[in-house]
Amino acid sequence: MTSTLPAATGVKVPAQRTAAPRTGTTNRTTPPKRLRSSRPDLILCGLLLVAILVVQGWNIADYPTLSDDEGTYLAQAWAVQEGRGLAHYTYWYDHPPFGWIQIAVLTWIPAYFAPESMTVGSMRVMMLLISAISAVLVYVLARRLSLPRWAAGLAMALFGLSPLSVVLQREIFLDNIAVMWTLLAFTLAASPSRHLWHHFGAGMAAAAAVLTKETMLLVLPAVLVTMWRHSHRDTRKFAITGAITACALLGISYPLFALLKGELLPGSGHVSLWDGIVYQMSRPGSGFILEPGTGSYGVLQSWLYYDRVLPLGGLAGALLLVLTWRWSVTARALAGPALAVAILAGMALRPGYLPAMYIIQALPFLALVLAGGTASVAHAVLRRRRRTGEGRFLTGGRYALAAVLALAAGAYVVPRWYDGDRTAMTADANAPYRAASTWLAAEVEDPEDTRVLVDDALWLDLVHQGFEPGLGVIWFYKADLDPAVTKTMPNGWRDLDYVVASPTVRRDAVDLPNVKAAMEHSTPVAVFGAGEDRIEIRQIQSAGTGGGR
Template sequence: MTSTLPAVTAAKVPAQRRPAPTTRPTDRTEPPRRLRSSRPDLLLCGVLLVAILVVQGWNIADYPTLSDDEGTYLAQAWAVQEGRGLAHYTYWYDHPPLGWIQIALLTWIPSLVSPGSMTVGSMRLVMLAVSAVSAVLVFVLARRLALPRWAAGLGMALFGLSPLSVVLQREIFLDNLAVMWTLLAFCLAASPSRHLWHHFGAGIAAAAAVLTKETMLVVLPAVVVTMWRHGHRDTRKFALTGAVTACVLIGFSYPLFALLKGELFPGGGHVSLWDGIKYQMSRPGSGFILDPGSGSYGVLHSWLYYDRVLPLGGLAGAVLLLATWRWSVTARALAGPALAVAVLALVAMRPSGYLPAMYVIGALPFLALVLAGATASVAHAVLRRRRGEGENRYVTGGRYALAAVLVLAAGAYVVPRWYDGDRTAVTADANAPYRAASRWLSTEVADPAGTRVLVDDALWLDLVHAGYRPGLGVIWFYKADLDPAVTRTMPHGWRDLDYVVASPTVRRDAADLPAVQDALRHSTPVATFGTGEDRIEIRQIETVAGGPR
């Protein structure tokens, strides 16, 4: 037996309007509750990730030029792997050691398989894993901050494919690892599920970021803002207290480490954390960033040489979002990243501050996010829906035409410049002089084990693998002046050396190192690789009579 519902006549139910939607359109889309449940998100993120890894990985060992900082961090990681302590020389408290401990873990398997391959050029490949994680975290964070899918993809592409990012993210810098931990802290702070352990995890990740590179400390207020905005009203204060407590307790492990070693305060015969902090706070500044005669101005222009779109566009995007914070939902959602950009910009503009070239790495993900968010906000303003009294009316063809013109204009400006910059990164060979110098010192010196040579750290591990004695045979040039454990082995100064490798770094920094100056002054080039300021000279130390040994 079947039953049917009774028919409803017009007399029983009066005609009425179709109910209007209960929600109002906004300039953002709702974030997916789980990224893995959204196939379009996964597809877009995966395609962009492959593109980023190809561009960043291609020619990674040959461009950019090897830097002394890269060699230092890798040599310190090698010392950790070899059980030689926290550094390949006397560890002093310039940076917390967590950064190169992570590098040691990343390079452990490659060095185990092929110990001789643990050199700066080849080990740059491990940075691809860090770049991959960071790029995915940028996409996840953008979606959790309610950016539409296309804007999240734009932010990921800006972060991973900008020529400035390609150059700096290839290098073995602590900043790249610290950015990964900072992005993880933001993602946990913006978790849509609002679990308390996510907020505690954000505090732990923030502490790991600071212990990797201490400059990330200035970004922590932005993490707090993000956590406050995305936390549940009933548990917000408790979650924030727990996150701050976790961050502070883990952060205090560094001074506790120094205290337990008896190296917290200065004393006879040992380094100290206090001296390290005092050095960092009192080191000569590089001048005001907008003063054409300052070192900071040169650093700024080195960034803009690679890319103007991400630094300047991201800064403009942050200003736009902060200015429209009261009435723009997108601006409020991106308050944390916009605040991070503002704080990092203000720190960089200190008239007496020191501005290293890798400083901008900490700002790259936030510049990308706010630029993508500002673009989404402007796009909504141009293409927003208009609601009539009884029906929805979509944007007119003129608005779409205007949007198309803006997109084409932006593409016409950005694509050629990024193409040139990225093409240089995947084709240029900037490290041929280093490879040639390493090969010469490995094959032309008769007794590597009995030879003493000053080098920058970019070549240090190469020569260790070639048979030179680590620490006393192959000597990081700074230590000839600054480490008593090394200077004690050089009672006759430059006369106790056989060679000095005059790389651009050695020639530049020798002005403040008397022993290195003497070695350069009393040596004769026996091999030169490259030309101009980028050349590398292998100089043999002269005998007392004035001739080469």
């Protein structure tokens, strides 16, 4: 309640003053309540988004090399579009199907008007939409976590323009879609409005991320930490309980689906969710990531080959935020992203299976903590100048420091990123795949009565050329691992006509008896490319002796 002194008393009422912030306790830059009403934020975010889309979109079909995983996810999306079920072969609960259902939705319109465009190279374009949404969410999240505008822009640039990001975000990976949902969960959890529906929405977005790629379960504790810090004290328990409930109710739909199909638990004559989980948990390990010669070490070197700044700088930024936790508001504001980096780094250090796309899940959080660490250092230097009494030089010192930091970072980062991004925008790594597809279309006279083993990167190309899905063109793994396919091959490899020996097929044929025998009993009739990246079209010598069709 406000009281007013009468004027007749003659007592002078001092003017109200705004309390100055306590020195050394904060480095918070308060973001606008609504970013869409902040013109500088919109301009900066818009310019960076255009740059990201140009760099990621230019030459997207030709670089990097087509991946068998990309082909698998796109072929599964094609099966959904065609009403053939959840996969182009027997769906065995390798991943939740929500990921390629989203791909099916994204590619439905171009596939409807131009079915032949439903191939890995051309459909990579739809990943630009995922990258655009994720990049904007990184910027919005950075501002909601109280990073200054320049640091939010830095985080967005790190996430979208790093050569490592450019290469991996171009590819049709479930991880990229899952990251988009995870960033949405973080952004809703950090909403300054603190509406309860934001927290419920965060739980739903987190569930969508897990149903897209189940490994996103690792990051959910970081979402809860962010929600705890940004929720209102009076409604915090209710908000978090609601978010967890929403996430659990959506997440349970996957095992419920398996239960309703009678495929939750193992049994004779059917696949099961339990078997899928056991397989994923028991995959052979890649070794310790820091031990030379192991598979995990090779994966690490492939990441660092494209970019050292984001992975190593992000880890350093996370460590800096942990060390400055007690006195840095920036460190506390970025507790969620820092925890996500710590969890993902810890899992990478265990001697388990480490796929090349694993780092995709960490890219936005590495970018956020690196930008946050940079902002924390810059603020610490400026605050020290203020404490030493050099106030009249503060403005000039701030601009001088910014110039020095920009020049130092530019001298190290720009040449390396320029080389990496230029390669991504100019190199043609997929000419052998295109040549192999063209050769098969021209040289195979009767595709409807020809059986070809291929990796999934070429599977849809051959479907569009008239080869029968599943029987004429066969994903090479299924020739040994899927009973629905092997029963159509009573004579094994002799019931095949060609095998397209891509690097993936040559690598994995060692553990697949039918594929290995097909390779051993075939001769190359066309070779495209050279060295380890070559693609051989091999005609099987004893073809046509069985009645597999």
